[in-house]
Amino acid sequence: MLTLQILANGLVLGGLYACIAAGFSLVWGVLNVINILHGSFIVLGGYLAFFGYVKLGIHPFASILIATPLLFALGYAIQRALINRMIAAPVLLTLTLTFGLDLMLSNAMLAAFTADFRKLILEPPLGVATLGPVVMPVDRLVAMILALGLTGLLYLVLSRSRIGRAVVAVRMDREAAALMGVNVKSVYAVTFGLGALMAGASGPLLAMIFPISPLTGPVYLGKAFVICVLGGLGSVPGAMIGGLALGIVESFGTLWFGPEHATTLSFVLLIAILLLRPEGLLGRKGYA
Amino acid sequence: MKRDALVAAALCALVALVPLAGEAYWLRLGTTMLMYGVIAMSWNFIGGMAGYPSFAVAAFFGLGAYTGAVAQKLGLPMGLAWCLAGLAALAFAAALGIALLRLRGHYFAIASLVVAEVLRELVNSATDLTGGGMGLNLPLPAMRSVQAQAIFFYYAMLGVAALTFAAMLATVHSRLGFGLRCIQQNESAADMLGVNTTYYKVAAFMLSGVFVGMAGAVYASWVHYIEPPDVFDVLYSVKAIVMVLLGGAGSVFGPLFGAALFLSLEELVWRRFLEVHTGVLGLLIVLLVMFLPKGLLSFSRRLPRASKQP
């Protein structure tokens, strides 16, 4: 049945999207910073996987293990050195700051890798799986499972580990957390690092499915925006729901309007939601 | 107010003399500076005076450019096309403003950012009308020479800039300007004091759109060829913000000064670092945002809970 197939496509896509957005949402919710760099972090992760595979034969799934610490370090450093100075600044300035940083990063990637689209093709290909009436390429399926797994891991870290609890505390009430002895600066840096890490980890997964180029950064960023509005800020379950919702919307949207309108559709959805519920679908008032 | 008007008139006269020097490079640079002056001053209405972090400038610019271009293609004379573009931007800003100005802080910023993207896609798809991704060629104006053309567009842009400045000066010294300041300082207090905040914000938003729309149309006529990613570039919005930050939102001359300064810096950068131009521009933006005097931050929205440096 066509509908079932589209739905399945949407869910698979949605799982990946959840992973993309979870880190972004966390940074926004905790630091109150909209990180325009997020899209470029994803692309960077993708390039690491691509060149890892093409030049060194490292499987993209393994690249995740390489990309994550590298990007965590990058994110941590950027936050500590630069963004931390502006942390209390209004959204206007932090947004412009991360925009400027993103210009630098994406220009660097353009210069290093050129704008050519690269496609990571696995040798041998993983083939296609058939689950009842639904047909799904195995690489997508595995990517989705890994993406959901990573997102789940993030959730566990936030809810079980010491540093994770500190992050959640800061998100809920920065001043109270500071009074409790939480080193807020550290938490900010770790959170930003986590955001970069999630982006870097989703890079290899996306690289297996979609072509990579510095030009795709803004596209992923745009999706992250929409998912945050759909699912609320700073919450991993929210990112999951938002991601799945977006995946399904895009899947059906592609069917009805064609693939080139997928992004526009999601933006129209974003604006529509903000018009109806200015605090986002699942959002809480006061986190704007 | 009189003093500001006199200074502006003097500046205007000076600037109007530039074409006498004749060099095409200065004419081009000057026209670009005037254009960005319009954009920076326009952003100041909603961003500086009302305190709403709008990234919608790119949407207004692109809308104006395409309205003017399509109007000209359909036979309308240039001047009329420009006015039509301004009106289109005004109407669009009104509708958009009513819809979006209820949103706070981040959500407003995101929504305004996204609008330009949506418009760009719409224009991209309406191939029959706008040429879509292949761009739109404008009819060339009948003029004596390339030089005469350059001078014409310089004065056209100067005209739009003068209009924008006049509007800004009038607003700052009016009830509207005062009301916007109150809104920027503390919106709920302003509401409680009898300021119809929606009305005032939408007015500011409309002002932030109309002149940018006209400038977009003039730009389109000037360069003869536009395509969606060209005119719906979010960079216009970002640059406007940086220019106002640079020049200071406090004085009427701030945005103009900031525009001139920023463009001068950019010109120097562009000539020396062509390949990494965007990257260095990014660096410029980062440095400016991080090291601008803290006093400029006071014009921004006051958050409900005072946030201190952690």
Place this chain on the structure above:
Amino acid sequence: MSGPLLELRGVTRQFGGLKAVSDVSLSVPQGEVIGVIGPNGAGKTTLVNVITGVHPASAGSVHFGGEDITRRAPWQAARQGIARTFQIVQPFPEMTVLENVAAAAMFAGGARFGGEAEREARAHLEFVGLGAAAGQRAAALTLAMRKRLEFAKGLAMRPRLLLLDEVNAGLNATEIDQALELIRGIAARGVTILIIEHLMKVVLSLCSRIVVLHHGELIAQGEPQSIIRDPRVIQAYLGRRYAQGGTPRHG
């Protein structure tokens, strides 16, 4: 003018399942100084928020000068002559004291932009004793001065009804006495005043009538002396409040 200036008919305000204000009916004639008391969380500020339009009433209606203003926005209420002060003072921080008051005169009071608004603002600042501070940044004022700024702004709005929300919080005894003088002066001008207070001494010395809220409900209203003896009121307060006002406590 016939009829009460302010009338609340069965006003309820709900937040989710919680009724912050529950079926409150009240009639305030022009010129009265009425006190609203009640323990913390009783719904006093919410009631003021409903009157001024910050929160729409979930049920019931609010009438001002005979008109139904239940669905009016705060700025509309302000222009009609309802002024309020805030518990946590809300000035325009980077603007001068004069500009703060001029804004009130202009937007709520209807003064013309420019000279007229400024003249009025100066007059109000003199009345509250802030004349000398006219040129200072509002953020630079002390708490007591900020409270007086709130008064000046309230007055500049040319109100028919002035809602004072805990104006004495954070003030010392001398400052409270000064505030009392001010309020008496305002009442003498014919402004109807509704004052939310914790301090019994203030309420007893100013108000001709007191209304008591508890858990959002209006549990008692009447003359000050009978209210403080009312067993329901004593029960709601547990008697702790009496220590501040120094009024004798009867068994």
